[in-house]
Amino acid sequence: MSSSAVTAPFNRDALEQVLKRRFFFAPAFELYGGVSGLFDYGPPGCAFQANIVDTWRKHFILEEDMLEVDCTMLTPHEVLKTSGHVDKFADWMCKDLKTGEIFRADHLVEEVLESRLKGDKAARGIKVEEEEDEDKKKRKKKVKEIKNVKLDDEVVKEYENILAQIDGFSGPQLGELIVKYDITNPSTGGKLEPPIEFNLMFETAIGPSGNLKGYLRPETAQGQFLNFNKLLEFNNEKMPFASASIGKSFRNEIAPRAGLLRVREFLMAEIEHFVDPEDKSHPKFNQVKDIKLRFLPSGVQESGSTELIEKTIGEAVSTGLVDNETLGYFIARIYLFLLKIGVDTNRIRFRQHMSNEMAHYASDCWDAELQTSYGWIECVGCADRSAYDLSVHAAKTGEKLVVRQPLPEPITVEKFEIEISKKKFGPKFRKDAGSIEKWLLERNQTDLESLGNELTANGKIVIKVPGVEGETELDTELIKIEKVKRTEHIREFTPNVIEPSFGIGRIIYSIFEHQFWSRPEDVDRSVLSLPPLVAPTKVLLVPLSNSAELKPIVEKVSNVLRKNQIPFKVDDSSASIGKRYARNDELGTPFGITIDFESLKDESVTLRERDSTKQVRGSYEDIIDAIKQVTYFGSSWAEGTAKLTPFESQSTDA
Known part of the structure; x- marks a missing residue:
């Protein structure tokens, strides 16, 4: 820029x-x-x-x-249930009791408190920046209590403190804030229901039967x-x-x-x-x-x-x-x-x-x-x-998601291990035996230590296994949990992530804002200063006139750009060259190559840089090489065009 x-x-x-x-x-x-x-x-x-x-x-x-x-992109319900998305992938929403209008609770609290702070500043005679978001502006105009009302200093501090932490509030906490600060529907002033969780995933059915539930x-x-x-x-x-x-x-x-x-x-x-x-x-x-x-x-x-x-x-x-x-x-x-x-x-x-x-x-x-x-x-x-992620999927599927590495030297470790008496286990629990055994074998060292202590103290443990009706009681005849010393030659671990x-999309929009500006001499001439590396089109090829004489050199330069895989566009319209450049500046095109009648004599062309509108001249091969250096190899404009001749023109940006 x-x-x-x-x-x-x-x-x-x-x-x-x-x-x-x-x-x-x-x-x-x-x-x-x-x-x-x-x-x-x-x-x-x-x-x-x-x-x-x-x-x-x-x-x-x-x-x-x-x-x-x-x-x-299609994911079965069981996978996202295991990962926690089914239960926890949610935002908090609240509904207007009368109109049914729905708001995202954290955004509503944030917008109302920000508006009240602006009303406070206006009441104190402090200049307030104009709100640019039209939707937000319309909503805030309808919030009656924020019209230039001076707030107590303590209330201002409270609001600022809440806004600094707005990303961290739970649904119930947001509900408390809505009640405490009398936050209502900005459009109608209507009372709101307490926030409830809304799962953000799109649900679908996989297959014609509809029995396999899934999500995008x-x-x-x-x-x-x-x-x-x-x-x-x-x-x-x-x-x-x-x-x-x-x-x-x-x-x-x-x-x-x-x-x-x-x-x-x-x-x-x-x-x-x-x-x-x-x-x-x-x-x-x-x-x-x-x-x-x-x-x-x-x-x-x-x-x-x-x-x-x-x-x-x-x-x-x-x-x-x-x-x-x-x-x-x-x-x-x-x-x-x-x-x-x-x-x-x-x-x-x-x-x-x-x-x-x-x-x-x-x-x-x-x-x-x-x-x-x-x-x-x-x-x-x-x-x-x-x-977390590898552990929960391993526990659910029974498939080890671990790394196994040979140890330089064998080590002796003490681990809690569970021994199941399968001869007694099967007949006692029948169809539930597999589920109970799987649950026991999935326990980690902390779980096994706790269960072992309970077994030693009471002679039995009582557990609740998902999918098994009621509680399951296991005594020392059925299981043993003991700390065992073993010599290990392999280290097995679950990686962290x-x-x-x-x-x-968010990055793209932010870049648009960061790189958008207007030329000081003409606010209607907008420029999008996208880096050449990511700009949609790298070069605008501009013949100075529609003369048939210029077409062969335009075609020759076009072919070299294509061969070098440099995205370009030709603008041979009747608009002035300044207008042609201006409408490509707002597309983010970083370079322009002007072909004029001098180009017919020596195949030289002019290269224009978008932001500064500086121009240099040289052979089209040297110009294209400079474009490549600046676009793909990180050279600055000065470095890339060092061998080219500065060029002054009165008409190119008119």
Whole structure:
């Protein structure tokens, strides 16, 4: 982006008009009135998304030697029941008792409290920024009690504290806030029902009978976990290693809003890095340890603040702010990827999950959040998920999802083991014997120690086995639980998982906001400063006139661009050359090649750079080589065009 454009205020309406008019994306089924949260990508949107995915593959899969898989989007109920999605993959919604209108509870609390704070500032004579989200603006206009009402200082502090922690409140806590602060339907003032959980997965039936219940997957991770043994074998049993998957996921959002930021069908790119739980160091951590990042730790949020802490990732790991090297390595690599594709370095932060939002099995979790006109938006999650996923699927299926490694020296270990008297077990429990035995053999060391103590103390244990009616009583005639010493030559362990998870649509929209501006001399001339690497089209080929004399050189340059696989478009319309460039600036096209009558003499052409509108001239072979250097090999404009001649023109950008 040009330095002069930075001072121009961002205009979301202007951006959305460009994105709609140039068909980057549009509401799906628009002829039928559309469906909230569903969008179609047009030609420039498709190309931009494809380039981001290609860059992601190279940045992660290629550079980190990852194993890519492509798993089905249809997932049986039992898989997502085991993973916890059926029971816990939900948001909290509340309903207007009279109208039946539905709101997502956390968003409603957030919007009402933010509006009241703005009303307080207005009452105190403090200038308030204009709200740009039209839907939000309309809702807030109808909230009667926030019209320029001065709040007590203590209430202001309470609101600010709540907003700093809004991501961490449970449904019942949100319900308490709604009652405490008398939050009602913004449109009608109507009372709301207490928040209830709404599962976000799209349910379906697999097969014609309808008996096999399933869902459209809410993430791409489960297929990677279920293929762990195959991936480990493919990787010659070597640890650590990572799998990766790119594909569509689906979430039945309560209140889709903000364009691509909250949708019901979206593209995800996810990594599952399998690591030894006893060694979470990373061999390449030294390569990233000096990268400075802005962190929002959980403790800061829980104190009611949003003040960022700037540290190198090396300092963050060494001080324990980030749990381990492998998690820290991926946080840094996420940051480098986002910068590469066009995210503004000043509008990215890493927010740590608070204790009340952290999954019980996770040891640490950070979200890469990008600042937009809608606020800070979570675009990438990076979590240490411990051994949870592999453990629950192994327990459910009875299939070991473990790594087995020879020990350098045999070791003696003490373990609790259970011995089942099968001769007595079968006749006593008959059809339930298999279920009870499976339940017993799935117990971990902590469970076995507890059961063993109970058996020793009481001479029996009483257990509740899923699928078996009533309680099951087992005495010392049926089972024995003892601590046994064994010499082991093999170490067997369940890997931990570090999971970076990318929401591609959210990243795309954030980049649009970060790179959109208008030329200071003409606010109607919009520019989308997409990095050349990911720009949908790299070159606009512009013949100065429609003269037939120029067509052979246009064709010659076109053929060389095609041969070098550089995406380009020819604009030989009758519009002025300035207008032709202007309408491609808003498409994000970084370079323009002008062919004029001088080109007929020596095959020289002019190269224009989008943001600065600087121009250089040289042979078309040298110009195309400069484009390649800047686009694909990381050269700056100055470096890539060093051998070319600066060119001044009065007409190109008129």
